[in-house]
Amino acid sequence: MMPEALRTSLQARVAAAVTPREAAVDVMKELQAHYGWLTDEAVGEAARLLGLSELQVEELATFYEMIYRRPVGKKVIHVCDSISCWCACCEEIMRHLKERLGVEPGGTSADGMFTLLPCCCMGMCGDSPAMSVNGTPYGKLTPELVDEILARERALAS
Amino acid sequence: MELPLFKHNRPDRPVTFAQYRQEGGFKALEKAISGMSPTEVQQAVIDSGLRGRGGAGFPTGRKWSFVPRDLPGPRWLICNCDEMEPGTYKDRVLLEHNPYSLIEGMTLACYALGVRHAFIFIRKGYEKAAANLGRGIAEAKEAGLLGERIAGSDVSIDIDLHLSAGRYICGEETALINALEGKRPNPRSKPPFPAVKGLWDGPTVVNNVETLANIPAIVAHGPGWFKSLALNPEGAGSKLFCVSGAVTNRACFELPIGTTLGAIIDGPCGGMREGKKFKACIPGGASTQFLTAEHLNVPMDFDTVAKVGSRLGSGGVIVFEEGRCLVAATLNLIDFFARESCGWCTPCREGLPFVKEILARIEAGGGEERDLGILREHVKYLSYSFCALAPGAMAPLEGLLTHFEDEVREHISKRRCPFKGQ
């Protein structure tokens, strides 16, 4: 169940929109922030808030890179694999993360802390290779820096 | 001459509202609202020669002139800050330093177009830019320069932020309109063009961040001044070039339009990294054709770059060094486009994965002579796709086949990538 305060704030967002649907992405993102991912329950709640069918919410949810329709770890790591990061050896960064977390892209580390995913250009091409952890961008990555970031993000989570 | 876009920038923090005001900010808006008609503002933009900085380079004033003024119902302006074209990060850098030029430029554009309510469509990952804009909009409102009855006139304009959730196709203007409406962001068919029937079926102008951020300087200093910023008569204004790849300083620079490719690399970029040699570059984001060492003295303006077979595009310059495999680079680019295809039309949805498979096979040493013909056919036939994503994807491939056919052939004849250790 979504908390009453969240419901009220989402209702206000929907009411402020030119048409309710305009708020769809905001609503999905807020619900995802609450549940950790966009659960079936959240899809239903979004549909009711927006006056859409669940299928209509589903067709939006599955379109966007940063909406997760499957369970993810506490934090999601996105590693950019587009051209500028590729030039800066992002493959090495991905390899290092796979090894450290013991997962393939798409997987979640055994302790449930990190989900590892590739992503498209983050607009950090000048600071490539780049990744983000729960939305926080990190650039000019090296394997050593990645280890530091993992440790820091782990500490922040506990 | 002082260039307009980065002139308010501070080295390590965003310019404040007070500083922007002090340096002449919002003077153009006050000038327009108190002494220029909307038509005069539009005429200034037409005369300035400003062309869209989002990739296609369409003349901005001309685009505005397509908007019918006599239809009932609201008109809309949307600022495109989706910026997901690989190699492109100029709009982020601009907004992280200074949100006010965009806010002032949008307000001027709304005034010229008779728009009451505008949106800025912002990609996921640009939360810092969005926060700057949110703050800037509040400050402008507080100062009476946005919102109800601007600067004491009877003109009222609002700007809202719309935050997206990440998908390259949302940058295509009709897909963007669907996204903003909360629909699945597949593109719409054109015509009708958004200028006539766009957001909620009303006349709509979609412009890039950098395009709109140029408007205050055009209105303040006049179209002639803006034109004269360019180094060659074909161009007008300055351009943000965001450079990545094998150069020493990978950053975003504001330079006069018409600066040569070589001057960008040897000038602000500090030359190639670690004594590497220039092999090729992609001049304007992932969907533009390779330029080679032959092109280092090409002035970077829309027409001249088009004349040599590529596009100025977004100004995202990606530099490749000697020894870098361009088959592999093209494979990476096609992989991006195949993943980002919205799936709406068959040539793109099915064609891009197929092209990717062929390139992957060539790179792995399993290529055959006939693959070249198949690739060329795809370059041709993918131009029949529903939107510009698939033709854009074919641009680097076409460049590869034009300038580096020998390199592709070498992969095929040697049955391996010649750049990988044996």
Ligand SMILES: Cc1cc2nc3c(=O)[nH]c(=O)nc-3n(C[C@H](O)[C@H](O)[C@H](O)COP(=O)(O)O)c2cc1C
């Ligand atoms: C697949 C695709 C992605 C695009 N992405 C962007 C983008 O991120 N930002 C942008 O300004 N224009 C983008 N464009 C171009 C827009 O459709 C549109 O031409 C542009 O926003 C118009 O603004 P301008 O006239 O100021 O350049 C994209 C086009 C295509 C086909």
Ligand code: SF4
């Ligand atoms: S060309 Fe690609 S992105 Fe454009 S409509 Fe067709 S499938 Fe979608």
Ligand code: FES
């Ligand atoms: S290519 Fe990785 S951030 Fe742009």
